[in-house]
Amino acid sequence: MLSKKVEDALNAQIAYEAYASSSYLSMASWCEKEGYRGSTSFFYTQSEEEREHMLKLVRYINETGGHARVPALKEPPHVYKSLKDVFEIALQQEVDVSKSINKLVELSFDTKDFATFNFLQWYVAEQHEEEHLFTSILDLLKLAGSEGKNLLMADNEIPKLRGEEAKS
Ligand code: FEO
Numbered sequence: 001m002l003s004k005k006v007e008d009a010l011n012a013q014i015a016y017e018a019y020a021s022s023s024y025l026s027m028a029s030w031c032e033k034e035g036y037r038g039s040t041s042f043f044y045t046q047s048e049e050e051r052e053h054m055l056k057l058v059r060y061i062n063e064t065g066g067h068a069r070v071p072a073l074k075e076p077p078h079v080y081k082s083l084k085d086v087f088e089i090a091l092q093q094e095v096d097v098s099k100s101i102n103k104l105v106e107l108s109f110d111t112k113d114f115a116t117f118n119f120l121q122w123y124v125a126e127q128h129e130e131e132h133l134f135t136s137i138l139d140l141l142k143l144a145g146s147e148g149k150n151l152l153m154a155d156n157e158i159p160k161l162r163g164e165e166a167k168s
Pocket of ligand 1 (some may be wrong): 017020049050053094097130
């Protein structure tokens with residue numbers, strides 16, 4: 001059974017994951033309008049993944065005696081300065097989500113809710129992967145520079161980095 005405190009904290013995490021999904025969808029849309037085809041595909045997939053992270057939480061809360069709630073979301077930005085700007089915002093978002101997951105892990109441990117502690121280990125590993133993935137993409141974009149053929153080549157490589165991340 002979930003304590004009220006853990007249930008509320010897990011419900012708050014649903015809101016983070018839902019916002020991440022919405023934010024990545026907005027990034028996909030901007031990339032599509034700007035003609036960054038690789039990043040468009042990357043962010044559509046990323047948005048789906050965040051929705052899955054949200055759904056895992058919904059199912060877990062309901063299976064464990066709580067009631068998962070669907071949050072209202074603020075509108076994400078829809079204009080960005082550059083492709084690098086998009087990925088910088090995305091990395092910061094992942095860092096913030098990691099902090100929130102870490103707090104949840106701490107709460108579950110402190111309240112001896114070891115089922116939730118165990119459930120959250122998947123998110124700990126996922127956040128590590130995602131921070132690494134976004135950092136790698138930013139490294140690639142820094143090498144490519146801000147315009148021209150190199151940037152388009154880097155954009156083309158971005159969806160492939162997700163595959164490499166999954167293998168490592
Ligand atoms: Fe589910 Fe990338 O946070």
